[in-house]
Amino acid sequence: MDKDKFFNRLLRSVRRKSAYTEACVHDPQTEKKLSDHLSENLEWLQTIYADCSDVIFHEFFIGERTPAVLIYIDGLSHLEEVDQHVLAPLQHDFSRELTLADIRQKIAVSSIKTVKTVAQVSEEVSCGNPVLLVEGEKTGLAIGLSKWEQRAIEEPTSESVLRGPREGFIETLRTNTALLRRRVRSPKLKIKSMHIGTYSRTQVAIAYIDGIAAPALVEEVMHRLKRIEIDGILESAYIEELIEDNPYSPFPQLLSTERPDVAGAYLLEGHVVILVDGTPSVLIAPVTFFSLLQSPEDYYERYVAGSAIRWLRYLFLAISLLGPSIYVAVLTFHQEMIPTSLLLTMAMSREHIPFPALVEAVLMETMFEALREAGARLPKQIGSAVSIVGALVIGQAAIAAGIVSAPMVMVVAITGIASFMAPRFTIGISVRLLRFPMMLLAGLLGLLGVILGVIALLNHLLTLRSFGVPYLSPLAPLKGRELKDVLWRAPRWMMDTRPHLTGKWNPYREAPAQRPGPVDDGEGG
């Protein structure tokens, strides 16, 4: 019986796969080569672009005799430049027939590609490059004059810093690769490119530094990306979810950033950066738990401040995970653990509260999450109203109404602040959600439950890998030397080696003895 079920399932998945392939991948007409009859090519292309009102077929004569057609998408090409540098030079009256090479010479544009198939033509046109087809030629010319409206480069609002570059990635892939190239100018910076998405044909670029990044890692990233068959990629999160090591884990296994300096720093440590057209968030792989808790500012401030802030962050991460659950556990199971005077105060404040501590905690934490979400999605003008009402609801009014106790409000507030201390939203929200099961465990089993939860969580984190790199490295497996970037933020001159697991192919990043100080020239002080 089970066997039958299993085969049915297998059969269904195979059928679905073939259905997907038929519908999307194989489009026989795109394989066709361009012919030397302009009319035939036009016919093909007009069938492809039927009912595409934004595709313009501009027919004209080169030198007033050879028929030609310029195909472009309105709004994606720089029309002024096309008129000035393509159409104008070609519409003179020439004494002789022009070959394609001559035409190429006449066009005063630096980026020109030859296209040979209908598929290539549509590809170029979709990218905004006008394609020129000429009567009697088996190839066309794609002219690199794409231009569309794009956002200016601004400071990313989700990762703002006090000190450090204010540039952020934008939605255009080319601009983003340029921003990367401006930081790492060496030709060793390789940027591979591919298209993903049968309909969206999204351009994806994979950047890495040759000689630092492990070749196997680059290969693995390429392999996982090539595996993706999907209708479209609208944000890098689509890719993230399709190439993760553990798709069920609540923890992010790729780092997404909008900052070119962060991406550059990771490139220099041997990581691979995946840039996706249409989104400012780029993906960095592999990533460890601790790198999700690092902020670029740690490295731009003095190392003392950087280390201190890092410790603070670790502490508050623990609080945001365990704060309410420890409060609930201690208050309902282990009253002897609380100092007497504190217990008496807490018991007094809880005297008229109708709910058990667990219900109270879950209620308030849910309230807080609701308020946060409501505030995040609303326009700014209404958002402030939400926060005022929220402050009343989970603050003074709730206590005055006798629904929750004052210490609980404090715990919720501290936990709330703690959860915003995580420098990456993804890790913050994972931890924030995990504290609800923790609270349940605490309410059911007390501290025993909390410890069970922590053990389960640690077990999960220990099994987790990001592109083969253990998630908790360098703590587990322990690598003493590398704690310089985990336990504290060592001064720049002390961080002379790359992280072992990603950078061991090129371990040294600094020349020896970089510590500044007076030169010891043997003459003494």
Added chain:
Amino acid sequence: MDAIKRKTVLVLFAFSIFVLLLPGCWDSTEANDLAIITAAGLDLTEDHQLELTVKIYLTSTSGSQQSGGMSEPGTGSGRSFVRSAIGWNMADAASKLQQVVSRKVFWGQAEVFLFGERLAKEGLAEPMDFMTRYHTPRERANVFVSKGSAKEVLLLDSPIERSVADALREMAKSQTGLNITLKELAQMMAGKSRAAVIPLVEIKPKQDDQEPFPFIQGAAILKNGKMVGLMNDYATRGIMWLRNKIKRATVTVSPKNTQGFVSLLLLRSRAQLVPHIHGDNWTITVRIDARDEIVENTTNLDLSVPKHIEQLETELEDDIKHRVNMALTQVQKKMKADIFQFADAFYRKYPKEWNQNKDRWDEIYPNVNVRLETNVEVARPGLTGKNLFKPEQR
């Protein structure tokens, strides 16, 4: 295969959730459903039953003027109340206590255990078994013996502290008197010497407009779990010197050949017991080192002169010796209770001899020769050298 595995995992997961949910929060107690005991007193009734009296902190501010949780601490007057129950033993009394208290009796915060004088004379071994065996009483709670009944002390209220328990605890902690915890008492009672010392609580009777209040005065000496005698405050200080428990002390001496007093504040002290066995001659050498600071001088001695300081040191040594000797005569010769744990000191250094003679310890102990070696150093003369206001100082 994968699908089947996933299903198994899901089923197991759901199952474990149910396992967690089914028992529910069966042993959880909300903090506001507890009767928090801050102090417990034990007395012997006329018919030799045990009367357990507890001081319970009032978390619900009595009266209906409070609407929410925003109760201002300190509004309710009489913030503690007292309940008693009588039983055959401690556990019996404790379970009967639950019958007269509406909330769950919670021992976890009981910081003070008071034993009535009569009970102490009868023997503390029985209640101590409950306190060490049952898991909720705190080992770090302070123990006292009350002169008179423990209930009387618990019925009093402390004007400064939250409850009388806090007041007693703070007084014990300030180290002017003995500070004995339940754990230390158990160790002493079960140790080799089977003798213990517990601070004694007395009630200062009502004077004019001063309410009666309890305070620590002297100590009770226990031998084999039974109280054998009381010590006054002066001798208790001697006990503390010997037990290495002196932390704060201001000693006032009157030097010879001059009038007035010099007061010295103890900075640091250390007492060491060094046992010797020479044939049948058991000796303990007590080494006491102390450093002092002069805080007041009303004599004509110029204390910037080293000779005078030396004289002071000798005076101080004599004073300490006197206190210690006084404690020793009372405890060693009269009560014959080994509260200084000489037995443990001998056992540690001479385990073989100890094992041979452990049955004879009661005979040996009163005859143990105690030699005192005191070494006092006056480290600082204070902020001034000569007395600024006595030009006639020598």
